[in-house]
Every structure is written in C-alpha cells, then in structure tokens.
Amino acid sequence: MVRLLTHNMLQCHVKNCTNGFPLRFQDPVIEQHEQEINKEFLVNMLPRIDWNALRTTVDQLGLPELPAAVPENPAEDEAFLAALHRALMEVNIQSGSMVCPECEHVYPIRDGIPNMLLSEDEV
C-alpha cells in the first residue's frame, strides 16, 4: 500500500534528476483503510509535509479538497486533523504507477508495492 503520507516523502531518485517531486499517479486504484487517528503524530509530521504537493495529489486523485493553507494552530483544529488523517493515512494506492514529472521515469505499483528499481544507466 502506498499512503499519501509516504507518497509525499517520495521523490524520483534517477541520477541527474533534480526536480522529481511530486510523483504523478497514473491509473491509480484507490482503497480506503480505516485506521485509528494519532493526532500527535500528525502534528509532528506536518512540518515535513509539502502542503502544496499534497493538495495537488489530492486534487489529482479526486479526493475531498484540503484547506489552502495549514491553520495556525493545527493541534487544536479537530476538523482539520480529521481531514488530514483521512487523506494522509487512510487513502491507499493499490495499483497503477507513479511517474516522475521531470524525467518521466515510471515506477509501477503492483499489489500495493511500488517497484523502485532502476536500470544500471539510471544510477
């Protein structure tokens, strides 16, 4: 499974590809897995998340929209955290592929496991 949390941390690692973020989903098959919300973890992860990239991806997948910016005090904004949890932790991409926006390298996803192997000339 590829959660959007993981996807947000992922960039293309082909040699000489400098701007491979965020990876674009192609023919994604989406599944929702309910999970218990861990607010503290979400708040801790917030500074590491690229908000614009997350919004673009959510938009691309046709999921409910996220607010334009992170609220000033996210730890106390229950509704915001719930929406964030749904998007980051509960959305799973089961199959399809991820494409680098710069070098167009395709990372196929099979059974929820992305294949990140590169060929020798890409290392």
Add this chain to the structure above:
Amino acid sequence: MSRPEHTAPPEIFYNDIEAEKYTQNTRIINVQAQLTYRALELLALPDDKTSFLLDIGCGSGLSGEVLSEEGHEWIGVDIAPAMLDVANEREVDGDLFLQDIGQGFGFRPGTFDGAISISVIQWLCNADKKCNNPYRRLARFFGTLYTSLARGARAVFQFYPENDHQVQMITSAALKAGFTGGIVVDYPNSAKARKTFLCLFAGQRDGQTQALPQGLSGEEGGMAGGIQFESRRVDDRASVRKGKRKGIKDKEWIQNKKEQMRKKGDKKVANDSKFTGRKRRPKF
C-alpha cells in the same frame, strides 16, 4: 558458518521457499524480534512519541511488527519480491517498497526519525553483477540515507561482517557520507551470542555530540529470552553414543510395510503375531 550472500544475490536467494521459512520458523522470528528490540534501544528515540522510521531490508516484515507494536509508523524497503509478498499477505502496517538499497533512496530530506536494518548491509559488500561496484553502492546508500534522516536521527544496522576488511569498508563509507558513530559489539567474548551493530548519527541532537552507546557484555546467555543456537544435531549425536536412539524399524513400521505388501499382493506375506517386530534374545 555458511554465508547466504556467497550463494546468490539477495533477490534470488530469498525466494518463495526462503520467504516461507522466515515466517514459519519460530527461532528466526524470535531472533529477529530480539535484534529489533536491541536496535530500537540503540536508536534511543524519544519516549511516548510516535516516530517515523525506515526499515532497511524489511523482508517479510518481522522487525516491522515489532516497530508497530512499539507504536511507530514505518516504511520498509527490500529487494526480494517473494519476501515482500509474504509481508503483504501478513498485512503489516508499514508501507512496502521494492528497492535496491545500493541504488540509493528517493526520500525527501529530513523524512525519518530513525532507520533500522537487521542482518542486511553485509549483502552490499558483494558485487553480484559485473556492473556493481560495492564501494560506489555503499557510498550511494549511505549518502542518500543521510539526507533522508532528520537532523540528530540515528541509524542502527545489525550485520554479520565476514572479516575486518568488510567492517572497515562499511564504516568508512558511512563516515564519508557525513555520519558520525561507529561499531557497537554485544557479548564480544562469545562466538555465538556476539552481535555487531553499526550505530550512526546524522548530526547532533539538542546541540550535543552524541556518544556511542555501550555494547552489552557478560554471560552469553545474557540475551533475553535465551535463544542462542540450534543444538538439535549435537543432541542427536550424543544420544547415539549412549545407545538411546529409537530404532527406525519398529513394530509399527513393520506392520505398515506388511500391509503395503499385502495390498500389492504379488508375494506371500507372513501373518501378524505377538512376535512381530520383537527383538530376538542375544542367546537365540
């Protein structure tokens, strides 16, 4: 001791059979869990906080289960598809990636609070393909790992070094990538219980240089739970010497064989009696 990395590259060695072994053999499971707990201890993560960890060479997710149990979120990478399939079947909590760690990681800078790896990095010292250069692969591995860790995070690798040269090769690649730290050896005086950990720090924590943790010492039975080695074979031999070994061709075996022959029906088979399968006296 046989070394699997001499047999075949990891993606071939860890096939379906080997993957199944890893999930059904309770000894392997216990050893993996113990090593993971020790690695977590060496990571020294802040208490009562969910951390975001990377499991390098996660295999069938045995160490990942320990991480989930301890309340951490994790991502696992492995090169063997068969092992990942098993992990998938077991419905582990972490996200899985099929990745060759020698090709480096594609994670954004500062992603992880820590990284663990159980019995993996010795594989990187082998050149399985003509185009593989162990030095370059180690450099790329540690380089990309260093950037993907948050400042002050630690990475702990348990591994089985083949010789001193390997240890030196791995540590020098890690230090060149910017890590500090070094080797921690548990139970250095015991051949069986000795475990080697490479404990690396990605920068300072709270503005202080991190000190290398102490390795465990003492009796080799010190490892909690007490699995050290397989002694079944040794026991077998000992019992032969004492003449206690159970005969293979016992009464049950003989009766079974006779029954088979009767069903076949091409020979006359003696009737069963109270003497069937009985031992003759020495004075016969």
